Amino acid sequence: MCTATLAENAEGYQGCTSEACNFVHYENPTPVVGAIVEYEENSVILVQNVGWPGHWYGLVTGFLEKHEHPDEAVLREIEEEIGLKGELIEFRGHYDFKQMNQIIMIYHVKASGPIIKGDELADYKVIPIEKAKGWGAATGIALDKWLLEKRGY
Numbered sequence: 001m002c003t004a005t006l007a008e009n010a011e012g013y014q015g016c017t018s019e020a021c022n023f024v025h026y027e028n029p030t031p032v033v034g035a036i037v038e039y040e041e042n043s044v045i046l047v048q049n050v051g052w053p054g055h056w057y058g059l060v061t062g063f064l065e066k067h068e069h070p071d072e073a074v075l076r077e078i079e080e081e082i083g084l085k086g087e088l089i090e091f092r093g094h095y096d097f098k099q100m101n102q103i104i105m106i107y108h109v110k111a112s113g114p115i116i117k118g119d120e121l122a123d124y125k126v127i128p129i130e131k132a133k134g135w136g137a138a139t140g141i142a143l144d145k146w147l148l149e150k151r152g153y
């Protein structure tokens with residue numbers, strides 16, 4: 001901001017070296033919402049964002065809009081990405097995703113009806129709950145935890 005150089009400060013953050021300036025580059029995590037979408041009778045919906053490798057599928061996720069509550073953001077993202085009006089069932093907790101410096105707020109949402117793929121998605125999959133499987137990072141861990149409670153394995 002003031003064009004002076006940054007250096008590590010006493011708290012371990014990069015801070016401005018100018019006496020007159022209080023700038024600290026805190027790199028606060030970005031809040032993100034994510035949805036375990038339970039679809040119709042016995043399925044979940046996983047999505048592939050544009051630009052992801054062809055074998056990657058994940059939860060519906062997205063950033064919050066200005067002043068938007070996460071409860072609203074998660075339902076908006078579901079509608080944008082897969083064209084469904086979801087019903088919020090339960091907040092499932094916060095999961096940190098260190099690689100992206102994000103805190104992901106995970107919800108269980110129920111939805112039904114015809115799926116309409118939005119522009120942000122390359123693809124989506126409807127997977128029977130008995131065959132669904134998480135993966136070893138934030139949203140995948142949240143999915144595995146939910147699957148374990150839902151079906152017992």
Ligand SMILES: [Zn+2]
Nearest residue numbers: 002016021023
């Ligand atoms: Zn400065």
